[in-house]
Amino acid sequence: MITLTNLQKTFPARGSGVPVQALADIDLTIGRGEIFGIIGRSGAGKSTLLRTINLLEKPTTGSVRVDDVEMTALSAAELRQARHSIGMIFQHFNLLSSRTVFDNVALPLELAGMPKAEIKTAVEPLLDLVGLAEKRDRYPAELSGGQKQRVGIARALASKPKVLLSDEATSALDPETTTQILHLLADINRRLGLTIVLITHEIAVIKEICHKVAVMEGGRIIEQGPVFDIFAHPSHPTTRSFVDPVINRGIPDSLKDRLSPTPQPGANPVLRITFTGEKATSPVISAISRKLNLDLNIWHGQIDEIQGAPFGTLVVEALGDSTSVEAAVSLLKVNHLGVEVLGHAVPANH
Amino acid sequence: MLSPQIIDLLIKGLIDTLHMVAVSGAIGTLIGLPLGVLLAVTGRGELLQNLVFNRIIGAVVNMTRSTPFIILVVAIIPFTRLVAGTSIGTSAAIVPLTVAAAPFIARVVENAIREVDRGLIEAAQAMGATPFQIVRKVLLPEALPAIAMGLTLSAVSLIGYSAMVGAVGGGGLGDLGIRYGYQRFLPEVMLAVVVVLIVLVQVVQSTGDWIARRVNKRNLKV
Numbered sequence: 001m002i003t004l005t006n007l008q009k010t011f012p013a014r015g016s017g018v019p020v021q022a023l024a025d026i027d028l029t030i031g032r033g034e035i036f037g038i039i040g041r042s043g044a045g046k047s048t049l050l051r052t053i054n055l056l057e058k059p060t061t062g063s064v065r066v067d068d069v070e071m072t073a074l075s076a077a078e079l080r081q082a083r084h085s086i087g088m089i090f091q092h093f094n095l096l097s098s099r100t101v102f103d104n105v106a107l108p109l110e111l112a113g114m115p116k117a118e119i120k121t122a123v124e125p126l127l128d129l130v131g132l133a134e135k136r137d138r139y140p141a142e143l144s145g146g147q148k149q150r151v152g153i154a155r156a157l158a159s160k161p162k163v164l165l166s167d168e169a170t171s172a173l174d175p176e177t178t179t180q181i182l183h184l185l186a187d188i189n190r191r192l193g194l195t196i197v198l199i200t201h202e203i204a205v206i207k208e209i210c211h212k213v214a215v216m217e218g219g220r221i222i223e224q225g226p227v228f229d230i231f232a233h234p235s236h237p238t239t240r241s242f243v244d245p246v247i248n249r250g251i252p253d254s255l256k257d258r259l260s261p262t263p264q265p266g267a268n269p270v271l272r273i274t275f276t277g278e279k280a281t282s283p284v285i286s287a288i289s290r291k292l293n294l295d296l297n298i299w300h301g302q303i304d305e306i307q308g309a310p311f312g313t314l315v316v317e318a319l320g321d322s323t324s325v326e327a328a329v330s331l332l333k334v335n336h337l338g339v340e341v342l343g344h345a346v347p348a349n350h
Numbered sequence: 351m352l353s354p355q356i357i358d359l360l361i362k363g364l365i366d367t368l369h370m371v372a373v374s375g376a377i378g379t380l381i382g383l384p385l386g387v388l389l390a391v392t393g394r395g396e397l398l399q400n401l402v403f404n405r406i407i408g409a410v411v412n413m414t415r416s417t418p419f420i421i422l423v424v425a426i427i428p429f430t431r432l433v434a435g436t437s438i439g440t441s442a443a444i445v446p447l448t449v450a451a452a453p454f455i456a457r458v459v460e461n462a463i464r465e466v467d468r469g470l471i472e473a474a475q476a477m478g479a480t481p482f483q484i485v486r487k488v489l490l491p492e493a494l495p496a497i498a499m500g501l502t503l504s505a506v507s508l509i510g511y512s513a514m515v516g517a518v519g520g521g522g523l524g525d526l527g528i529r530y531g532y533q534r535f536l537p538e539v540m541l542a543v544v545v546v547l548i549v550l551v552q553v554v555q556s557t558g559d560w561i562a563r564r565v566n567k568r569n570l571k572v
Binding site for chain 1: 467469470472473474475476477478479480483487488491492494565567568569570
C-alpha cells in the first residue's frame, strides 16, 4: 500500500548553521490493512517521515508510493486529489474552533465540493461511528480531549481514505482515553480495512494495536519487523530500551548483585528462557526438570501478550552439575525456546 | 446649560463624525482586509510565500503608517481633490481617513491571521485544500474574533483621527470642539464634545467586544 524507497530529507541550513539531515536511507513497505507503528524519541525523524507519506514534507530524494501512485511526481492539483484518500489525525487534534463538531467533520467534504445534502448523509454515520452523535452541534472547546480526537478521526475518515496517518494521536490524552482511542483505531482498521500508519514515542501504543513496527533513531530506521518479533528479540540497544520497560526482561536488582559473569566454584548458572507463541503455554520446564533430574530455582518470571500471542520470560538458576545444565540448554533449544546464560549465581551467604 | 443651537451643532457634529468614520472604516476594511490576508500568506514560510510582493506591500503600508495623520491629510490634498472633487468638507475628509485606515486594518488583519494555529493550516493541507480554500474556510473564520477586535481598535483610532480633519474643513465633533470650544472660548462646548466622544468610543468598544465574544467559540464553558 505504501512503499518508501531510499528516502532522504535534508533541511537547509538556517543562518550560519549546518544542514540537518532529518531522514536518511529510509526503506519501508507497509501492507494494505496493516497497522504500522513508527516509534522513536523526539527528534528521531518520525514526524518528518510520517509527513512524507502525504507529502506535507517533500523528501529531498527518494520515492514515495501510495496505492501505486508515485506521490513525488504529482502536480499540485493531483497531489490535493491524492490527499483526499489519505486521512490524518494529530496530537493536538487541529480542529477548527469556529466550527461545530458536525461542521468540522464536514470540512474535508466541503473542500472536495460535495453538495450540502450529501454532506449531511455522509457525516451522520461518521458521528455515530465515533460515538459523538449527540455532540454534533457542540464546539471543540466544549469537548474533552478524547472527544476532540474522536472528531479528528471522524473528520479524517470523511473522505473515505485508504490510509490513515496518525501523528502522536494519543500523546496528549490520559491513559484511559488513550486506550479507548486505540481501540477505536483498531476497530476502524478491522471494519474498514483501513491501512493505519502511526507514530508514537510510547511503546505501549505499539504493543496495544500495531502489527508491525519500525524503530527510528537519528533519522534512520534501526530495526523493523512484526511487533511480536521485535518485542521478543529486540536487537538494537535503543529498541531494547523501548521494549524492556513493558516486557520486563530484566531481573531484580537484589539478584543482579549475586551474578558473576564468569563461572565460579559453587556458583550455579542462571538462564533466561524465552517462550514465544504456543510454546509459552506448554509445560517444557517441568518436563526437563524431571527428565534430567535438575532442580530449577525460579528467580523471576513474566508472561505477557503481544498481538494476541503469549510471550513469556523466565529467569532460573540451574542447581546441577555442568553436564546436566548443558543438556538442559540443548533440550530447551531443541524445543525452540530462547535460552541465554546470564551469568553465574554466587551463593547468597558467600 | 447648552443653547439649542449648540445642541444642534453637537448633533450635526456627531452625525458628521459617524459618517466619516463609518465610510472610511468600511472602505478601509474593503481594502485593508484583502491586503492583510496577502501580507500574512506571502510572508516567509507561509502558505504562498512571495517575499518580493510581501516587502513591497509592507513598505507601502509602513510609509502610510509612519506619516503623522495631520501631515498625511495635507500631503495628499491633490489626491483628495482628484477622488472627491474637492479638498474641503466631510466627503473630502473621508479620503485621508480611508488612506490612513486601510494600512492600519491591513496590519491588524495580518496579525490576526498569523495568530491562527499552524496545525490548522497543516490539517487543511492534508485534506487537500487549495490555498484559497485555506484562507476562506480556515484562516478567516478562525481569525474572526481577533479581526473583530482589530476592527474595533481601528474604528476607535478613526474617531480620534476624524477630530483632525477639521484642519481641512472636515467638520465633525473634533472640529466643533476646536472652533467653538477653543477658538470662541466656550469651555462648556469643549466639555460637551469630550463627553460625547467618550460615550461614542465606549459604545463602539463595547459593541466590538460583544461581537468578538459572540464569534469566539474558543472559551465556551464545558
